[in-house]
Amino acid sequence: MQKTLRDSAALRWLVLILISSLLFSTYWFYDFYGGIKGLMEREMGISSEEYGRIMSSTTFANVIGMIILGGIILDRWGIRLAGLVFGGLSFLGAIISAAAVAGWFGDDKSTMLIWSITGRVLFGIGMEVVCVMVTRTIVKWFMGYEMALAMALNIGFGRLGTAMGMAVAPDLAAGGSISPAFSFAAILIGISLVFFIIYIFFDLKIDKQRSESGIVTEGEVDEEKFRFADFRKLITNRSFIYIALLCMVFYSAVFPLLAYAPDLLVNKYGFSYEMGSQGEFAMFGSAVLGTAFIFVLLLIFGLSFSMIPRSLKKNGHKLLSFMVISVLFLGYVYILRDVFSEWLVNGPKTASLIPMGTILFTPIFGSIVDKRGKAATLMMIGSALLVFAYLSLSVFNHVYLGYLGLISLGIAFSLVPAAMWPAVARIVAENRLGTAYGTMFTLQNWGLAAFFWGIGALLDFVNRHRLSDIEAETAAYDYTIPVLMLALLGVISAWLAYKLKQADKLQGYGLENPGITQ
């Protein structure tokens, strides 16, 4: 068979970087608000409920089926046109939001609020369809190659965007205005659209090669098109119902919390929005140097280990590797203790470590699911960890329990997606995956709409007697009840994961068996 562009590994990975940049920038825009919630409230004069309304508005068009409609349009128009239109829509939404907070439409509170919401609604439609489009593009280039790894790395780009957005936004707004943080995030989407335009040339070329060699092109793959009969079949499948509900409830407990986590740390534990005296640039430099140093040490360790004769390393090598990596990690923490000590009292920077950690742990858990199975059980464990995380962050008041809660949240946020997304591929036939993901993202947006807004509204309600003191910065928000409400979502998630396990036993998809992504 004639070779095409996708047969070159270098080109495949280049394509992944080009299209994943859209995920990086859109996740950045989706989540950077969390890092400047307090600043937004002060500058725009909005309440927590109004902040929640802005965040929730990202989902407004999606709750009434925009993602499914976007998926149908993607089927009809193909990756190139749909990518440009929906990527362009997310860019337009981001520009409108940036213009709104810069006061272009007017600097009174209600004008800023209305235009911020309008921007987020448009951004939200574009972003979710872009996610479906990027997944479809990965399948096009990586099917039969490193598809699971490519998907994990792709999500990793998104999480990096979330982490950096949350961590860097307060620095961008450090001059006393939130506007630069918005403009920067919008420009990032513009840059990633340029990368997407570069990708279009590869897409045109591969389609030409495929049609010349008799392979059907994307627009001709009729079985991949959305059909209502498939949709009906999907929503009457018990295992799919449980996993889709789990997706809605689990993500409702996680994504909205990210939008409030920095503020929670600032209000509950007295963390700060500003960096300490050491200077951010110096700290960033030492973090980068320290990371490079640890990579060099790992490389030296790897090289010297490969020189040890086989017979010697046969038995003890796992233990030895574990010990060496642990020592290196502790050394890293020791070297960077100043950086950590400054970061771990800064709300946005500490909260950003949650998505940052998932970049490493999601692929690790993914490969455990591949090798050992137990996907439904791992989803139950991940959901139970959520309950622990939110109890630690609500009813207890010790900062170390708070850190432990954040770590548990990070593990849950890695464990459940790593087990959930490949499990969908087990339950649903490959050519119906687009419909399945579109349906799950729509349900997910229902939950997000309720909880992005609900946390803010509840926060204002339970703190209603001291809102003026909070505004005057003489009192702090009490987050106990809103976070406890999320712990309840963790309990429901664990129950849904258990029901999924039972349904799978009946229907025989083998979610508990290894090789789930094959």
Ligand SMILES: N[C@@H](Cc1c[nH]cn1)C(=O)NCC(=O)O
């Ligand atoms: N709906 C998508 C994209 C997204 C990210 N934040 C809000 N929506 C999704 O949930 N992707 C899976 C993931 O784990 O990021």
